[in-house]
Amino acid sequence: MTMQSRTPSRTGRPRSAEADEAILEATRAALVDLGWSKLTMGDVATRAGVAKTTLYRRWAGKNELVVDAVAVLFDELELPDLGSLAADIEGVVLQFAAILDRPETKTALMAVVAESTRDAPLRERIRTSIVDRQKRLVLEGRARAERRGELPVAEDPCVAAATADLIFDVAAGAVVHRTLVSAEAVDAEWVRRFTALLLGGLAAASSD
Amino acid sequence: MTMQSRTPSRTGRPRSAEADEAILEATRAALVDLGWSKLTMGDVATRAGVAKTTLYRRWAGKNELVVDAVAVLFDELELPDLGSLAADIEGVVLQFAAILDRPETKTALMAVVAESTRDAPLRERIRTSIVDRQKRLVLEGRARAERRGELPVAEDPCVAAATADLIFDVAAGAVVHRTLVSAEAVDAEWVRRFTALLLGGLAAASSD
Amino acid sequence: MTMQSRTPSRTGRPRSAEADEAILEATRAALVDLGWSKLTMGDVATRAGVAKTTLYRRWAGKNELVVDAVAVLFDELELPDLGSLAADIEGVVLQFAAILDRPETKTALMAVVAESTRDAPLRERIRTSIVDRQKRLVLEGRARAERRGELPVAEDPCVAAATADLIFDVAAGAVVHRTLVSAEAVDAEWVRRFTALLLGGLAAASSD
Amino acid sequence: MTMQSRTPSRTGRPRSAEADEAILEATRAALVDLGWSKLTMGDVATRAGVAKTTLYRRWAGKNELVVDAVAVLFDELELPDLGSLAADIEGVVLQFAAILDRPETKTALMAVVAESTRDAPLRERIRTSIVDRQKRLVLEGRARAERRGELPVAEDPCVAAATADLIFDVAAGAVVHRTLVSAEAVDAEWVRRFTALLLGGLAAASSD
DNA sequence: TGCTAACCGAGACGGTACGTCCCGTCTTGCG
DNA sequence: CGCAAGACGGGACGTACCGTCTCGGTTAGCA
Numbered sequence: 001m002t003m004q005s006r007t008p009s010r011t012g013r014p015r016s017a018e019a020d021e022a023i024l025e026a027t028r029a030a031l032v033d034l035g036w037s038k039l040t041m042g043d044v045a046t047r048a049g050v051a052k053t054t055l056y057r058r059w060a061g062k063n064e065l066v067v068d069a070v071a072v073l074f075d076e077l078e079l080p081d082l083g084s085l086a087a088d089i090e091g092v093v094l095q096f097a098a099i100l101d102r103p104e105t106k107t108a109l110m111a112v113v114a115e116s117t118r119d120a121p122l123r124e125r126i127r128t129s130i131v132d133r134q135k136r137l138v139l140e141g142r143a144r145a146e147r148r149g150e151l152p153v154a155e156d157p158c159v160a161a162a163t164a165d166l167i168f169d170v171a172a173g174a175v176v177h178r179t180l181v182s183a184e185a186v187d188a189e190w191v192r193r194f195t196a197l198l199l200g201g202l203a204a205a206s207s208d
Numbered sequence: 209m210t211m212q213s214r215t216p217s218r219t220g221r222p223r224s225a226e227a228d229e230a231i232l233e234a235t236r237a238a239l240v241d242l243g244w245s246k247l248t249m250g251d252v253a254t255r256a257g258v259a260k261t262t263l264y265r266r267w268a269g270k271n272e273l274v275v276d277a278v279a280v281l282f283d284e285l286e287l288p289d290l291g292s293l294a295a296d297i298e299g300v301v302l303q304f305a306a307i308l309d310r311p312e313t314k315t316a317l318m319a320v321v322a323e324s325t326r327d328a329p330l331r332e333r334i335r336t337s338i339v340d341r342q343k344r345l346v347l348e349g350r351a352r353a354e355r356r357g358e359l360p361v362a363e364d365p366c367v368a369a370a371t372a373d374l375i376f377d378v379a380a381g382a383v384v385h386r387t388l389v390s391a392e393a394v395d396a397e398w399v400r401r402f403t404a405l406l407l408g409g410l411a412a413a414s415s416d
Numbered sequence: 417m418t419m420q421s422r423t424p425s426r427t428g429r430p431r432s433a434e435a436d437e438a439i440l441e442a443t444r445a446a447l448v449d450l451g452w453s454k455l456t457m458g459d460v461a462t463r464a465g466v467a468k469t470t471l472y473r474r475w476a477g478k479n480e481l482v483v484d485a486v487a488v489l490f491d492e493l494e495l496p497d498l499g500s501l502a503a504d505i506e507g508v509v510l511q512f513a514a515i516l517d518r519p520e521t522k523t524a525l526m527a528v529v530a531e532s533t534r535d536a537p538l539r540e541r542i543r544t545s546i547v548d549r550q551k552r553l554v555l556e557g558r559a560r561a562e563r564r565g566e567l568p569v570a571e572d573p574c575v576a577a578a579t580a581d582l583i584f585d586v587a588a589g590a591v592v593h594r595t596l597v598s599a600e601a602v603d604a605e606w607v608r609r610f611t612a613l614l615l616g617g618l619a620a621a622s623s624d
Numbered sequence: 625m626t627m628q629s630r631t632p633s634r635t636g637r638p639r640s641a642e643a644d645e646a647i648l649e650a651t652r653a654a655l656v657d658l659g660w661s662k663l664t665m666g667d668v669a670t671r672a673g674v675a676k677t678t679l680y681r682r683w684a685g686k687n688e689l690v691v692d693a694v695a696v697l698f699d700e701l702e703l704p705d706l707g708s709l710a711a712d713i714e715g716v717v718l719q720f721a722a723i724l725d726r727p728e729t730k731t732a733l734m735a736v737v738a739e740s741t742r743d744a745p746l747r748e749r750i751r752t753s754i755v756d757r758q759k760r761l762v763l764e765g766r767a768r769a770e771r772r773g774e775l776p777v778a779e780d781p782c783v784a785a786a787t788a789d790l791i792f793d794v795a796a797g798a799v800v801h802r803t804l805v806s807a808e809a810v811d812a813e814w815v816r817r818f819t820a821l822l823l824g825g826l827a828a829a830s831s832d
Numbered sequence: 833t834g835c836t837a838a839c840c841g842a843g844a845c846g847g848t849a850c851g852t853c854c855c856g857t858c859t860t861g862c863g
Numbered sequence: 864c865g866c867a868a869g870a871c872g873g874g875a876c877g878t879a880c881c882g883t884c885t886c887g888g889t890t891a892g893c894a
Contacts, residue, residue: 204408616828
């Protein structure tokens with residue numbers, strides 16, 4: 001996935017595909033064992049049974065490596081049809097919270113985001129690898145709700161996009177903040193209350 | 209502001225009070241110039257015109273130092289009475305966004321939060337130095353709105369506390385997420401839309 | 417010149433003869449540009465337009481490669497008949513000094529000798545490729561001087577051999593030491609004085 | 625000895641004198657065990673029970689370190705009065721050969737000389753630490769021989785200096801060459817023959 | 833003429849050592 | 864005892880080469 005789009009040269013020994021997966025797996029294991037700040041490239045290499053140079057041949061540094069290692073965890077995010085917008089939201093928020101509660105995600109996600117504030121390419125990598133995958137679900141959920149008639153069909157696409165962005169920041173931000181800053185569990189009860197607040201807000205906004 | 213509660217011994221040369229402020233100021237300057245990950249204790253000491261040992265005598269490490277250095281920026285958060293709950297919310301959210309937009313805050317805040325996921329004392333320090341100062345505003349805002357009659361007086365204090373926590377995570381989380389993850393500006397328009405969503409949700413919840 | 421005596425298999429693509437000379441030439445160029453310690457196999461391969469594997473197929477390592485690259489420079493050593501033993505000695509010493517003054521020789525010769533103190537096969541390679549070629553001249557010079565009647569014909573071949581070895585170590589050692597350790601030029605004046613010393617010593621020894 | 629003349633700053637923790645000696649001793653041990661080319665800074669540091677940074681704080685690199693480590697071995701060179709010039713020469717040549725026959729010297733001396741061909745400061749360091757200490761003996765020996773009447777008192781100091789240089793290059797070069805290049809022992813018999821040659825040459829030169 | 837074995841370039845591989853940076857601690861002398 | 868200065872043992876960095884190994888592709892000589 002993503003990684004680097006560098007078209008491989010035709011000649012020479014090709015890069016080992018097994019090494020790639022071993023490295024990403026080792027990175028996740030190291031995040032669990034050591035946390036972001038104590039994770040070292042040398043340790044990851046050792047865990048993966050690989051030379052340090054092999055890491056640096058593929059990733060520019062720890063930040064990029066960790067983004068790729070964590071990104072795949074967000075692949076499992078889905079939006080199954082649970083029958084109503086409320087249920088869909090609750091479902092996906094719980095899924096997101098579950099991923100964020102994993103030790104490797106918890107320690108790594110905000111760390112790379114913090115790094116990305118001074119590193120535009122890293123920010124872009126996070127966006128395409130992680131954020132956009134989440135945001136897509138907001139759009140899907142909205143479309144499904146419109147089909148169900150739970151939400152009015154957006155007329156102005158510009159407003160619709162802004163609203164989707166807002167909802168995304170609110171939902172993702174709330175879960176992240178509760179998990180990492182407030183350090184409390186995102187349980188079913190909290191999700192129920194959050195969803196009620198969000199849907200109430202959306203309904204009020206629609207009826208303006 | 210805590211620092212350390214170690215009762216100072218009666219005898220010997222007392223610690224320099226000027227040094228403390230010089231160090232925190234140097235820390236903020238280093239955050240602006242270098243960012244969280246490139247900030248070093250040695251550099252901070254040099255900037256502050258102080259020996260490294262003086263830093264370590266006062267703070268356990270980089271994390272604690274940065275929390276203290278950044279915490280004071282949140283002192284300026286206030287909740288002036290702007291006449292309505294909506295205006296109050298918009299005002300405080302804009303203030304919060306302005307603080308979060310400063311380069312020292314942007315790079316440091318999520319970094320220490322990420323560290324805190326594996327460091328309970330640090331988490332506690334962040335809570336008392338930074339988070340609780342923000343959360344207090346939510347409670348003040350609610351009380352003021354109740355006095356104005358914009359919100360019904362909470363009956364169950366337990367529910368009221370849970371609601372305040374929820375609102376806090378939603379508001380702070382949304383601003384943080386938009387600023388750091390989406391990397392887009394929290395401007396007046398966004399704040400207006402966010403406040404509308406939040407108040408709509410609160411109203412719907414109250415009318416249940 | 418040896419290289420390796422491995423009898424080539426009858427079939428298969430034969431090794432490129434051009435590559436050999438290109439590699440040795442590239443090695444000398446690299447010695448001039450970089451000096452012994454900064455010369456790398458990869459760089460030599462690149463300069464020669466050859467893959468690293470091609471180097472390793474022919475030479476065991478940097479030491480062996482450099483010995484072969486430098487050895488050919490000693491091929492030009494000759495002992496033209498200049499009419500007298502003194503003139504012959506001065507001539508060959510000046511030739512030897514000229515070779516030793518080349519940048520590739522200067523940086524490489526003592527380096528491989530130093531390596532050879534812990535590597536017997538390398539020592540043997542140096543002997544056959546470089547040293548024996550020089551020592552031969554001593555024997556030729558002696559024979560010519562005997563024919564001329566400048567030196568008495570050796571009676572005991574064992575003593576004669578020991579004397580030749582001594583003269584060789586004295587002459588080669590003096591030139592090497594002056595060039596590399598004292599770092600001063602072996603000019604005509606020095607050679608004249610050295611030859612006088614050597615011939616005086618030989619005459620005294622003969623008259624015992 | 626020599627080392628660096630950097631005047632130590634008055635303030636701060638002073639450098640450990642024990643560390644210096646431990647490092648030089650460890651360097652000699654590593655030379656014996658591994659030889660010049662396999663000696664690494666990290667290994668020396670480990671042997672000395674010292675951090676790598678401590679090495680680099682004192683020496684610019686492996687070359688300088690090894691020169692200092694080996695230099696002290698030449699301190700033991702002396703010129704005891706053995707009664708005659710021949711005996712004095714034989715004595716000092718044997719001493720020099722004994723030092724050069726030690727494994728640490730054998731592997732290191734020509735290696736640093738080879739390096740010094742492209743590194744003027746290193747060449748100067750070798751001269752002051754090692755070479756000048758040897759050359760002094762030549763001058764002492766000459767002076768003693770003049771006092772004894774074995775050699776005529778030099779009239780032209782310029783010629784005397786050139787002769788001393790010549791003798792030094794011849795003697796040191798011959799021993800080095802026999803030991804390292806010819807790889808044969810400098811035994812009493814060889815030294816006797818060499819001394820006879822040298823004295824014969826000197827006598828012939830004097831009688832001109 | 834087509835096999836086939838050894839060659840060739842390119843470059844990735846597991847490693848080792850490099851020299852630097854920073855860590856957090858310690859040892860000085862001065863105030 | 865605080866403090867500036869700076870050396871200390873230690874650990875990780877990111878780079879450079881090592882010598883080996885796959886690749887796809889070439890080039891002779893024998894069949």
